[in-house]
Amino acid sequence: MKPNQETASKRVAPWDFSDAVLLIPVGLKGAEAKAITLLMEETEKRTGITLTVTHEWPDGHQPIIVAGTEASLQGIVKDWDALQTLANPGKxxxxxxxxxxxxxxxxxxxxxSRGMLYGIGRFLRKxxxxxxxxxVPANLSISSTPKQSCRGHQLGYRPKTNAYDAWSVxxxxxxIRELAIFGANSIEIMPPRTDDDATGPLMQEDxxxxxxxxxxxxxxxxxxxWVWYPxxxxxxxxxATICEELLEREEIFSKVPHIHAVFMPGSDPGExxxxxxxxxxxxxxxxxxKYHPKAKLWISPQVMSHEPAKWLEGFLANVDKEPEWxxxxVFGPHVDITLPDLRRRIPEKYPIRRYEDITHNFHCQYPVVNWDLAFALTLGRESxxxxxxxxxxxxxLLESYAIGNISYSEGINDDVNKFIWSDQDWDSKTEAIETLRDFARxxxxxAFSEGVAQGLLALERNWEGPVAVNEGIDRTLYQWRMMEQAAPPEVLNNYRFQMGLLRAYYDAYIKRRFIYETELEMEAMDALKSxxxxxxLAAxxxxxxxxxxxxTSPVSQTLKQRCWELADELFSNIxxxxxxxxxKxxxxxxxxxxxxxxxxxxxxRWLSAQSSVIRKLDNEKDRLNAIYEILNRTNPGPGGYYDNLGSYKGWQRxxxxxxxxxxxxxxxxPRMAPGIYLLQSERTFDESAIPPIASTRHANTLADTQxxxxxxHLDPASAYTVKVTYVGDTASELSRDYHVTLTAQGxxxxxENILIKQGQCTQIESPIPQEALANGNLxxxxxxxSGFKRLNVSEVWIMRNGLADGAS
Known part of the structure; x- marks a missing residue:
């Protein structure tokens, strides 16, 4: 049998090991002893059974669990030859x-030693x-070797995280133990000084x-x-700066007893x-x-620069010098070259480790595909x-170009994703549902393994397509509520169950609100039409x-209340x-x-702001004209086109x-992006500057992508004007302005070279050259x-102005 193959009967009743004895070699130390402690403690937590330990093959018929390494178990296990039916595993x-x-x-x-730990983890999972x-599953037969040599996660003790800063040792x-059970072999930590406050209100330790x-x-x-050190x-x-910075690092390197590698990001933060x-x-x-002779420094081409291509070429030129140190x-967020291209561009001697963002929903490395704005506005970037x-x-998709991954995480919100990545780094043929079943079990x-596993898949499906017509959202809540009603207290108080349950309630509440508030807006617009x-003023x-x-008459408040109850319980638990x-x-x-x-x-918000502005107008005619402008804001006129590129319909363009x-x-x-930072901006908008939602959700490209x-079906004999709404990027201390040029075919x-200011929407109108419409296509x-490396376009109007000069 080849490594990473397994056979296990699906229909034979499991074997009972409730009265088993644990056989381990004498004198286990270090990590091997810790692995046995893990096995005993995690078993006792769930069963109340304290395994009896022996170092010799016992007499009688009592079941035996044998745990150790190939070397340590030689000579103390009977029927050792049976093990040889399985392929020898690798490192x-x-x-x-x-x-x-x-x-x-x-x-x-x-x-x-590590193989012993991961074997114990697999035993516990199954x-x-x-x-x-x-x-224990009957006829268990597995030989398994990890495919990727680097498998881990970043756990940062800093205020920016959404949970870790509140954790005890x-x-x-x-x-860390649970991550190891699923095959992690690396954990990345952080120094005390990063792009955070020095401490936070929830921290229990220096x-x-x-x-x-x-x-x-x-x-x-x-x-x-590993240490992430910006x-x-x-x-x-x-x-003087270099001296001060080296003194800080010397304190860290001399006091932290175990460091295998340091990862220095090119930027984000750092410039x-x-x-x-x-x-x-x-x-x-x-x-x-000096303090960790075997440790190496790794570095990433992450860059927030306005001109990423120039910066990247300078970075790669330095790599080509093949420095010994x-x-x-490291490939992660804000690396503006694809992983396959990066692998081709650098010397073969240097491995690549992935630093994948598994924690964010948008404005990130791997955003949720075409995420509905209702979820983006509420669940936000880090739910x-x-x-x-x-x-x-x-x-x-990118597995073959790297030696593995240590994920970028900002807290516990991405908990499930961590275990998926660990399992995939071990063996990418593993189906996600298998990992979820092990996770839930x-x-x-x-008793909840199948329900929770399927429930987690259902939560992912909740985010597919327009929220208003996603029938699965309500069904997902019904499924989680059935488990909630059947769950004993220890499950109801389990933070992982609470996290899934909260999402199910939250998604259903947002769907109900969206349908209700959409109808209210339509009624409000009807009132303006009168x-x-x-x-x-009456309108x-x-x-x-x-x-x-x-x-004043909100909907589904019981769903909202349950969300807050679960949120409070999660704060109390973790x-x-x-x-x-x-x-906090x-x-x-x-x-x-x-x-x-x-x-x-x-x-x-936009309609209320517009109402306030209109009330200040002096006469009825001006007020009626302003109301007309609201009602016709997106109207391109006869023969025209309007598209909101951040909507499902406009995205088709x-x-x-x-x-x-x-x-x-x-x-x-390109990708569809919500642009909620303009809608949820904490800065005070002038009433006339509050943008409508359509002006903020947009299509987005990175770096030099067009x-x-x-x-x-345009009329070649007509004259047209194009009006475009551009979206400035998130306001930042470092300028995120950019310049854009719009061209037609040919x-x-x-x-040309239009300045788009950060944190603002900018509208530009331009005539369309008649030659661009020769065949009715545009x-x-x-x-x-130039400028910041994101291009954001939200709305486009193609407006017909009548027949072109000389047309008949």
């Missing part, structure tokens, strides 16, 4: 074999562990003390400790030009090896986000009263910070999605490029020509 691999004769036996045999009961150890303790815990399980100073060409970055990195690498490269099928696809309970007969008053019903005010989250966009649960899902299936990071393809739109320029192409 970090294991064999797991069940046999039944006079007695039931399970052999957990690691190729090495066993049914209930009160006073240990059931014990909570961190338990989570950050440096926690860093030291985490390194010790990671090492105790035989895992690798460059936070302003001037790394200044000798160094490539030549200076590599000069500085060499000094850090030398200092690192460089351990490898509970199980995406098992999407994460498996992203993993497998081990962490929630055997202005010519009722008078402008405005009626319209506002209708929109206000979203607050410090999940789902609210800024109640749970650092910001709305940092996991505090409960604070946005009632954010308007229609254009009530966009040339898709490679698309998500081949380009999930959208490095070479955005193209296709129009057909390179005909419609407008292709518009948008190019970012």
């Amino acid at each position: 970090e691999g294991y064999r797991l074999l069940g046999a039944k004769g006079e007695r039931s036996v399970v052999l957990i045999v690691g190729a090495d 066993s049914s562990l209930m009160k006073q009961s240990i059931k 014990g909570q961190f150890e338990q989570y 950050p440096l003390d926690m860093m030291i303790r985490l390194s010790e815990i990671i090492d105790s399980y035989g895992l690798d400790t 460059n936070m100073a302003n001037n790394y060409a200044d000798p 160094l030009e490539p030549d200076l970055l590599f000069v500085w990195a060499e000094q850090v690498a030398e200092l690192l090896q 460089l351990g490898g490269l 509970i986000n199980p995406r098992p099928l999407a994460e498996k696809h992203i993993h497998n 081990l962490f929630i309970g055997d 202005a010519s007969s009722t008078g402008s 405005l008053e009626k319209s506002e009263a209708i929109l206000l019903r979203a607050k 410090g999940a910070q789902l609210s800024v005010i109640k749970h 989250a650092i910001a709305l966009g940092r996991g505090a999605f409960m604070d946005a649960i009632d954010f308007p899902l229609n254009d009530s 966009v040339a898709k490029g490679k698309g998500w299936e081949k380009d999930p990071g959208y490095l070479e393809s 955005l193209s739109l296709q129009y057909e 390179g005909r320029v419609l407008h 292709v518009l192409t948008f190019n970012r020509v």
